[in-house]
Amino acid sequence: MTTIDLSQYGGEDRVISSLEMAEEIRARRKPTVKFFSKIPALDRLLDGFEPGELVAISGPTKHGKSLLAQTLTVNFLEQQVFTLWFTFELPPKQFLERFGDRTPLLYLPRIHRQANLKWLLDRIRESAAKYHTQAVVIDHLHYVFDIGRSKNPSIDIGTTIRTLKSLAVEMELVIFVLCHTVKAKADGGDVGYEGIRDSSFVGQESDVVLVVQRRPEKGENLATISVELSRRTGVLKQRLWVSRVNGLLQETVIQEDAPKKGNGTKKYWDD
Amino acid sequence: MTAVCTDPEPTRPDPWKVLVDFLSPGDRRGELLEDLRENQIWIGTLKKVQTAFPMDPGISASCRAFILHHLSEIERITEEMRKHDND
Numbered sequence: 505m506t507t508i509d510l511s512q513y514g515g516e517d518r519v520i521s522s523l524e525m526a527e528e529i530r531a532r533r534k535p536t537v538k539f540f541s542k543i544p545a546l547d548r549l550l551d552g553f554e555p556g557e558l559v560a561i562s563g564p565t566k567h568g569k570s571l572l573a574q575t576l577t578v579n580f581l582e583q584q585v586f587t588l589w590f591t592f593e594l595p596p597k598q599f600l601e602r603f604g605d606r607t608p609l610l611y612l613p614r615i616h617r618q619a620n621l622k623w624l625l626d627r628i629r630e631s632a633a634k635y636h637t638q639a640v641v642i643d644h645l646h647y648v649f650d651i652g653r654s655k656n657p658s659i660d661i662g663t664t665i666r667t668l669k670s671l672a673v674e675m676e677l678v679i680f681v682l683c684h685t686v687k688a689k690a691d692g693g694d695v696g697y698e699g700i701r702d703s704s705f706v707g708q709e710s711d712v713v714l715v716v717q718r719r720p721e722k723g724e725n726l727a728t729i730s731v732e733l734s735r736r737t738g739v740l741k742q743r744l745w746v747s748r749v750n751g752l753l754q755e756t757v758i759q760e761d762a763p764k765k766g767n768g769t770k771k772y773w774d775d
Numbered sequence: 776m777t778a779v780c781t782d783p784e785p786t787r788p789d790p791w792k793v794l795v796d797f798l799s800p801g802d803r804r805g806e807l808l809e810d811l812r813e814n815q816i817w818i819g820t821l822k823k824v825q826t827a828f829p830m831d832p833g834i835s836a837s838c839r840a841f842i843l844h845h846l847s848e849i850e851r852i853t854e855e856m857r858k859h860d861n862d
Binding site for chain 2: 534535537584586607609634635636638676
């Protein structure tokens, strides 16, 4: 049996004092480069996005989660921040058509492989190595693991989210994970992050949770983005209004008791 | 005294190249795709340099300017590809 003299242990995981650790952190400190949504109220609440963050974008089906992620992609591009997209739900043609005539520069795998976390992580690494992509959008979480074979989806989602968070920290990326909530409430009431399908881990492990919800009672193109939580800024359950203009979301100001606009509303934003 | 016009002759497309492009559109398309990829790789490289020297405003600004140049090149190439596809 080999005995190790632990008093001489010098591995990289050795125990050090808080003072040594503080010194190490000071020595390797780099200025944090944030990037912004360009939706002013959202940027005020979140103070932008920082590398290493995992952002969950949730909301009922067809309420604008992908549209918010598309808007962020275009607005990041203006800041020379490039995004890698995993668009499991839509074929590439349909996905790109959503941006209109002018396809913005973003990156995506030629072929998507579902229920394969290792493949997803490899593509994120490939994209960062080739194009230095700093933001990743996964649309949506339930395609990353095999829900049919999963004995406990909640645990599997938790593991997936934790793995993605570790990767975001390791590679200094911002990862946006889109996930469904339970159905929208019939009375149009707020859906909170507690309603994220299958897992409370999503809310617990994410740095930011946003919930997008259409508000047809206020106007055809109106929605709210609720910042359910932001770990860094400490914001909880603050919402802002956005409207869809030229295929992207823009901030708008709405009187909470504004009269209903238009004669009828589309049920969903499904382009 | 005879006045001499010193203005350079406006650049005309090379007729041979026009003919080649017309006869083998796939080649031109391939060239454009190659240019597109090259510009994308340049942008990735410049972003890496920019990120590696976050404290240096000079390097950061230069990278930003070069990235902007490559982005406009990409716009030009995609525009040409669109025209090429419509012809």
